Amino acid sequence: MSLLALSLLALATAPLARAHGGLANYTVGDPPVWYRGYDPDENATEQDGQSWMVQRKWASIDPIFSATDPYIACNKPGTPGPAYIPIEAGQNLTAVYWYWLHPVGPMTAWLAACPPLSEGGCVGVDVNKLDWFKIWEAGLIPGTGNLAEGIWYQKQFQNWDGSPDLWPVTIPATLKAGLYVVRHEILSIHIENKPQFYPECAHLNITGPGTDLPPSSFYKKFPGAYDPDDPSLKIDIYSDSMRKTYYGQDHPSTSIA
Template identity: 95%
Template sequence: MSLRTLLLALATAPRALAHGGLANYTVGDPPVWYRGYDPDENATEQDGQPWMVQRKWASIDPIFSATDPFIACNKPGTPGPAYIPVAAGQNLTAVYWYWLHPVGPMTAWLAACPPLDQGGCVGVDVNGLDWFKIWEAGLIAGTGNLAEGIWYQKQFQNWDGSPDLWPVMIPATLKAGLYVVRHEILSIHIENKPQFYPECAHLNISGPGADLPPTSFYKKFPGAYDPDDPSLKIDIYSDAMRKTYNYTIPGGPVWAGPPVDKYCLGC
């Protein structure tokens, strides 16, 4: 997408000024690009296409409820048939062609799928999967309070026409197999009205590792978030938040795997 095309889209679609979504993925250096779903393009040219790695999200509008049945992978969440090949220990980079919200945390999740001969990720119900968080970022330490500090959500934005890139490393000792990856941006700039922006894709992860997280890390969507969590039900511009310098990202802790040298990878 050219800068001219982007600016034209923003000028002619006012609702896009508030929202956005995950458009592409890259792996490796030089990067190999994988196309995601585009709700602004013709659905018949994307649905079921053999190259589609992403689950369908039909609108750039957010999900407003932590208990929404589509909070796992957005609405309608219809699976594409393809998988992104990535090795454990590699970065998977999520590509956004624009993102305009500045406030709130970003998280990345994985959930294991059955093998291909049992339906793979295409046949799963994402609401029944055991999700575990592998990455998170929120308020950047030392930049200020919740109202005036810099959030990673703002820091990853570019304003020169280049895409906004969000790299996340696949845990190095993760067990090889098929997974659904879930990226979520949570915007909390409106009082007591969190906005959830999740997108999901299918991964075929390779590597010699054999690790999965303990069950204490597993979450369901919906279910991972309490609607009354003070990190969600929040007014960051209140006097209290102007005196607050720490933010707890909802959804529990990150699992990044045991130390890489457990298997002496590369020895």
């Protein structure tokens, strides 16, 4: 077993690692440096505003049900923590889920640039006004079958042996250094016509010599990135008419990965 796996397995047995469906922690590097996220199962007064809090508050494991809900950006209530995860462009940021149940639907990771600290950084931004760009996505794994019977990445990243579910995403190597909000989203489509959005956000301090940002055509707003009438959201994956290959490329033109 790798050092990364051993370290995370040890974290899985720690008192803070209570299992629930959501993004609980982040790691950077190998051996991993661990950053604690918000835990709705723990006492809020011991987490809100703490100097170590890198994640925006999500108070429930319940999903966002509407593509037009303002909380689709960073979950509810989305209150910012004051801290930032330091990471170099080109490194992996691993999202740690201690438990994930649903098996069907795409997963995406997004970034949005924030002003410098002197202008409030990510703490002072309105996440609904940020320009988000996609850096990672995965849906139905090619060659595994149709919508209903195929294997989705959402299912592949699950573990049922008590170890954490790990979602590594590489920060683009040439990305411009600065402060960013990172947004991980799991979209579950296992219930007909009732998409379930599970977003969580954290703050990053990205370093490196890069100067790149995507062109404006890549940017999306939340809400606004998804059309609530999009057939890929209003979908019955078990109907005969929908039993076809689907790769979860909901907005491929917005990804710089």
